[in-house]
Amino acid sequence: MSDSEQFASDNYSGICPQAWAAMDEANRMDEPAYGEDIWTARAADGLRALFDTDCDVFFTFNGTAANSLALASIGQSFHSVICHELAHIETDECGGPEYASNGSKLLPGEGRDGKLTPDSIEHLVTKRTDIHYPKPKAVSITQATEVGTVYTPDEIRAIRAVADKHKLNIHMDGARFANAVAALGVHPAEVTWKAGVDVLCFSGTKNGLAVGEAVVFFNRALAEDFEWRCKQAGQLASKMRFISAPWCGLMEDETWLGNARHANACADRLARGLLDIEGVSLRYPRQANGVFVELPQPVQDGLRANGWRFYNFIGGCSRLVCSWSTTEAQVDRFLADVRGLVE
Amino acid sequence: MSDSEQFASDNYSGICPQAWAAMDEANRMDEPAYGEDIWTARAADGLRALFDTDCDVFFTFNGTAANSLALASIGQSFHSVICHELAHIETDECGGPEYASNGSKLLPGEGRDGKLTPDSIEHLVTKRTDIHYPKPKAVSITQATEVGTVYTPDEIRAIRAVADKHKLNIHMDGARFANAVAALGVHPAEVTWKAGVDVLCFSGTKNGLAVGEAVVFFNRALAEDFEWRCKQAGQLASKMRFISAPWCGLMEDETWLGNARHANACADRLARGLLDIEGVSLRYPRQANGVFVELPQPVQDGLRANGWRFYNFIGGCSRLVCSWSTTEAQVDRFLADVRGLVE
Amino acid sequence: MSDSEQFASDNYSGICPQAWAAMDEANRMDEPAYGEDIWTARAADGLRALFDTDCDVFFTFNGTAANSLALASIGQSFHSVICHELAHIETDECGGPEYASNGSKLLPGEGRDGKLTPDSIEHLVTKRTDIHYPKPKAVSITQATEVGTVYTPDEIRAIRAVADKHKLNIHMDGARFANAVAALGVHPAEVTWKAGVDVLCFSGTKNGLAVGEAVVFFNRALAEDFEWRCKQAGQLASKMRFISAPWCGLMEDETWLGNARHANACADRLARGLLDIEGVSLRYPRQANGVFVELPQPVQDGLRANGWRFYNFIGGCSRLVCSWSTTEAQVDRFLADVRGLVE
Amino acid sequence: MSDSEQFASDNYSGICPQAWAAMDEANRMDEPAYGEDIWTARAADGLRALFDTDCDVFFTFNGTAANSLALASIGQSFHSVICHELAHIETDECGGPEYASNGSKLLPGEGRDGKLTPDSIEHLVTKRTDIHYPKPKAVSITQATEVGTVYTPDEIRAIRAVADKHKLNIHMDGARFANAVAALGVHPAEVTWKAGVDVLCFSGTKNGLAVGEAVVFFNRALAEDFEWRCKQAGQLASKMRFISAPWCGLMEDETWLGNARHANACADRLARGLLDIEGVSLRYPRQANGVFVELPQPVQDGLRANGWRFYNFIGGCSRLVCSWSTTEAQVDRFLADVRGLVE
CATH class of the missing domain: 3.40.640.10 (Type I PLP-dependent aspartate aminotransferase-like (Major domain))
Incomplete structure (x- = not known):
């Protein structure tokens, strides 16, 4: 894929x-x-x-x-x-x-x-x-x-x-x-x-x-x-x-477990990357394959303008979910985009 | 397949x-x-x-x-x-x-x-x-x-x-x-x-x-x-x-139609073949991809002993269904088996 | 009542x-x-x-x-x-x-x-x-x-x-x-x-x-x-x-039983009376409080014209049901009406 | 009654x-x-x-x-x-x-x-x-x-x-x-x-x-x-x-309306009587036939000990409902009991 x-x-x-x-x-x-x-x-x-x-x-x-x-x-x-x-x-x-x-x-x-x-x-x-x-x-x-x-x-x-x-x-x-x-x-x-x-x-x-x-x-x-x-x-x-x-x-x-570990690892990379960005915080602790992050509205808008798809959750935080098919490159592109928009 | x-x-x-x-x-x-x-x-x-x-x-x-x-x-x-x-x-x-x-x-x-x-x-x-x-x-x-x-x-x-x-x-x-x-x-x-x-x-x-x-x-x-x-x-x-x-x-x-035509044609071949066999009759007219045939119990038993799978319908007639993946060879093998058992 | x-x-x-x-x-x-x-x-x-x-x-x-x-x-x-x-x-x-x-x-x-x-x-x-x-x-x-x-x-x-x-x-x-x-x-x-x-x-x-x-x-x-x-x-x-x-x-x-006995007795009187009438037969044996009787259509029509209410059951027989409030006089009036219509 | x-x-x-x-x-x-x-x-x-x-x-x-x-x-x-x-x-x-x-x-x-x-x-x-x-x-x-x-x-x-x-x-x-x-x-x-x-x-x-x-x-x-x-x-x-x-x-x-007016009037009498008692307040405005009153727990207990039946509502207030059969005497007895218990 x-x-x-x-x-x-x-x-x-x-x-x-x-x-x-x-x-x-x-x-x-x-x-x-x-x-x-x-x-x-x-x-x-x-x-x-x-x-x-x-x-x-x-x-x-x-x-x-x-x-x-x-x-x-x-x-x-x-x-x-x-x-x-x-x-x-x-x-x-x-x-x-x-x-x-x-x-x-x-x-x-x-x-x-x-x-x-x-x-x-x-x-x-x-x-x-x-x-x-x-x-x-x-x-x-x-x-x-x-x-x-x-x-x-x-x-x-x-x-x-x-x-x-x-x-x-x-x-x-x-x-x-x-x-x-x-x-x-x-x-x-x-x-x-x-x-x-x-x-x-x-x-x-x-x-x-x-x-x-x-x-x-x-x-x-x-x-x-x-x-x-x-x-x-x-x-x-x-x-x-x-x-x-x-x-x-x-x-x-144990493909099921490997798939899950991969998704979790991507989410971990994503969460860590986000936490490194000034003004960005997580709404819930990242433990599995989802990252719930508080992003300023302009940042959300900018990401969507850049083609990123993600949903907002109750209270307005953004829900980012990784899967078996998520790639590190994709995570890194997203983080780069966030960083670009935050600055 | x-x-x-x-x-x-x-x-x-x-x-x-x-x-x-x-x-x-x-x-x-x-x-x-x-x-x-x-x-x-x-x-x-x-x-x-x-x-x-x-x-x-x-x-x-x-x-x-x-x-x-x-x-x-x-x-x-x-x-x-x-x-x-x-x-x-x-x-x-x-x-x-x-x-x-x-x-x-x-x-x-x-x-x-x-x-x-x-x-x-x-x-x-x-x-x-x-x-x-x-x-x-x-x-x-x-x-x-x-x-x-x-x-x-x-x-x-x-x-x-x-x-x-x-x-x-x-x-x-x-x-x-x-x-x-x-x-x-x-x-x-x-x-x-x-x-x-x-x-x-x-x-x-x-x-x-x-x-x-x-x-x-x-x-x-x-x-x-x-x-x-x-x-x-x-x-x-x-x-x-x-x-x-x-x-x-x-x-x-029109694959859907081709698949259906193939299944119907197999059923037609099957029905015609069966009708050519002495003592075999159809319970319902063969129009689509199913053949409902009256087979003597020993013939049914023999076919099953030969490895053929099929279900019986209300009243005991045998229901034979063809699909897109049925082959002429399969039909002919079945007919040969029936003929062998009838004689 | x-x-x-x-x-x-x-x-x-x-x-x-x-x-x-x-x-x-x-x-x-x-x-x-x-x-x-x-x-x-x-x-x-x-x-x-x-x-x-x-x-x-x-x-x-x-x-x-x-x-x-x-x-x-x-x-x-x-x-x-x-x-x-x-x-x-x-x-x-x-x-x-x-x-x-x-x-x-x-x-x-x-x-x-x-x-x-x-x-x-x-x-x-x-x-x-x-x-x-x-x-x-x-x-x-x-x-x-x-x-x-x-x-x-x-x-x-x-x-x-x-x-x-x-x-x-x-x-x-x-x-x-x-x-x-x-x-x-x-x-x-x-x-x-x-x-x-x-x-x-x-x-x-x-x-x-x-x-x-x-x-x-x-x-x-x-x-x-x-x-x-x-x-x-x-x-x-x-x-x-x-x-x-x-x-x-x-x-x-034991009012419940008395009520039921009364209804059954009325049905019994009704059934016996009907069976005494030429050309009238029961569809099912009378055992409880219902009488299922085969009545010629003109008789049914006549009874209804006389004001009697009753339903017909599957197959056209008439269902007559007695209750705790049915009276002997009512049964006898009905029987008299049937007799009058049959003759 | x-x-x-x-x-x-x-x-x-x-x-x-x-x-x-x-x-x-x-x-x-x-x-x-x-x-x-x-x-x-x-x-x-x-x-x-x-x-x-x-x-x-x-x-x-x-x-x-x-x-x-x-x-x-x-x-x-x-x-x-x-x-x-x-x-x-x-x-x-x-x-x-x-x-x-x-x-x-x-x-x-x-x-x-x-x-x-x-x-x-x-x-x-x-x-x-x-x-x-x-x-x-x-x-x-x-x-x-x-x-x-x-x-x-x-x-x-x-x-x-x-x-x-x-x-x-x-x-x-x-x-x-x-x-x-x-x-x-x-x-x-x-x-x-x-x-x-x-x-x-x-x-x-x-x-x-x-x-x-x-x-x-x-x-x-x-x-x-x-x-x-x-x-x-x-x-x-x-x-x-x-x-x-x-x-x-x-x-x-218009019995339905008379019954309702009577019940409402009883509730009104009850509500007014309760409001006259020191330390008693209503949780919701009394408009129809129910009175929702905040009663101290000992008062509630005393009323129940006196034989009064009533339910408590969400939050612990007491719900008192009047009907077509409620009497003024009953309302007054209740009020007297409350007054007796409050003092």
């Missing part, structure tokens, strides 16, 4: 070479549909090996569906989901979770740097217990968060403790799970089932696929009949191998 | 070369997400040109979703959808349309060779009009049908007449729309908007894509805010270009 | 004296809302005593809601419900069960005299097990049936056996449960939990209330958080005592 | 004499079901006369259902509803609107004294217009509000102006609509259709019925097929006359 003038999103990126090669291989012959091909079994086994546990694995087309269906498998329509007020499922899914669950309310909680706190969960569960208030059944946390920060294993375990107290299941929105694992430098098990996560939506798309998310149930009771749920919801691919084979590509030689 | 020993389904096939090439081209650089890339606009324009009308075009991941969301855009939860009793939406979507519409009932109608008749529609609309019966709002027809037959433009116009009488909108499940157009030898407009179809779900997957269906609204009022519906339902691809670019590939040089 | 010229439905009847008196008593002072009044607890206890078991009891406004919510508590949207093809939930609820469950399909089964057979259930469960077919999770039977017949305890136990085999829960639509108990002359427990029913929707409305059905969970695990389900679905009465107090009235001195 | 020791809610009250008398009259003979009786037509005509316009009228069992179904008739699942952050539909319906609409999000807005402002609506509509944000389609206002205040006709017209600008429909939650009309001293038309309200949910229950709300569509296009919606959702009463006849009772001699 050629170089790019964007930090708009990691979903602007394309298909990474390893995923492409696997897709190519899967295209060499006809294969049974609906996941009965050889690739889908292999990809699911690969994820079980990756997490080092006997989890149940399903593939959906995108993250909206993965998150919405996983949450629907936890609660009924009259239950509620506690999440951070900045959570993607609350702010950017156009009511996807409410639709898949037929009406579950999301209860927005709080916490610094986009991270939901046990206290906030406790408050939302205990402030009311009457039947006019939808009964909390799930906690959803995003790893890495929407503002580029990362929950530590200890932080997740603390959430597990309050979840246990109130019989809640924990859903992890892993749109950037790979980046979080890369940032923390831990085994994937440490921030999932070993810390008490019941179900993880692990994004392949942002990590280098064309399409395809893995829904990984560590709490296998929640996965009961989940394949029917996917089918009914329009999330069962007939040519499933074109989702699962690329996942095999991602898992070979 | 290498040769194959299956007539199980056209969704066992892979990605056709033209779609692959377009996907490759779309992968050369980063592109905006959620359909704001250059490919998606081009694919939608291509479909408008193909149908020679100013329709509204959306892309979904699969056919379950395309059909379910298109039907949901026609009626409310308390409305009903009239379809043939063999319709895929009734028999094989695990309640997908009921889910997307939050409860619309499907009213199964009748007709020879899998084709719904105007009389059957009339009967289902008029037999009851009380509020305990869900009010019919949509007619859904499948083109080509689930049993491989094809509605003529006249037959569709006759359905339009009864639909007009009762203020129904017409949905066309086009899982094998290309094969129907190829079989009829008409312009695509003749069997869609010119015959009174309001919305068509045009399958790319069965025609040679990895994933991706086009929902084409000829009745543009029905398309109001449909992009939000797709988003909420988990049907908005972030890397949309990997759905739309392959559609561009399909439309270049 | 004054005499009436209708056999249209038992829901044309009014409020029986005992229910009225209880409502009057409940209206003497303010009471807590949402079921925290003294009457609701008393009514639930009364139902537990009536069934001689520690069941969970909830009250909803009507039968559509009771049945739809009870079924939704058994399965998820992608599950299915097996019921008789004549079942009210299939033919007359305008998609209510599909709506409450967010898309569960009903699978219509068969059986003589409106009674679903174990074989038909077995067939619907086993004919397909793929994910394109919604997985059966519930069996729904109507007691008394839509055609006025009654399941014996043995018949229900036979259904329980097949349900156990396939892990299905049994829902009983008890729109005319009281009439069935009166007809069978058994203890209510014998045709419910002792025969394997998981949840019963026991109609008060048809038995003499203004409004209000009891949802009785013998399988208490299914009742988890059911009060939230009722609340969300708009089925939690604020002034609940005006539903529950009349239920207390019905249960005092 | 006897005197009471509660200000907990107006839904603790019973059935007012005029409603009771009408119910009694409706119980004198059998009547057709499902609203085809003489009372339902009369009640609907009565409401048309009351509002002096040709509106469409439907009856539901309770307010949760009335509001949820009315909102569902305005938008699709992917649309959103703007309401005040204190709105009952947001805080106390356990996800009822989300359930009935299959996933519409509520967007909580702001405004002093529980009244949504045009600016807040404008902000919520314009802050985002992308497809990841559910498109606003409805504004819901509560009249009288949840904190006992009342929108003036001018305030509603100002909301209408911003609604017109953005093509929004206005829903009015009229749980205490009668109290608002009584407080404002205007014709009901002035605060509904003449001010731009599209659909009103007019509560009968809080005004003196056992059960039953009127859904009044001034914008009749929104009412299309609404009877089917009610049926499917379990909101069609079979013995409808026991909802509609009491409504006739309420409308005779």
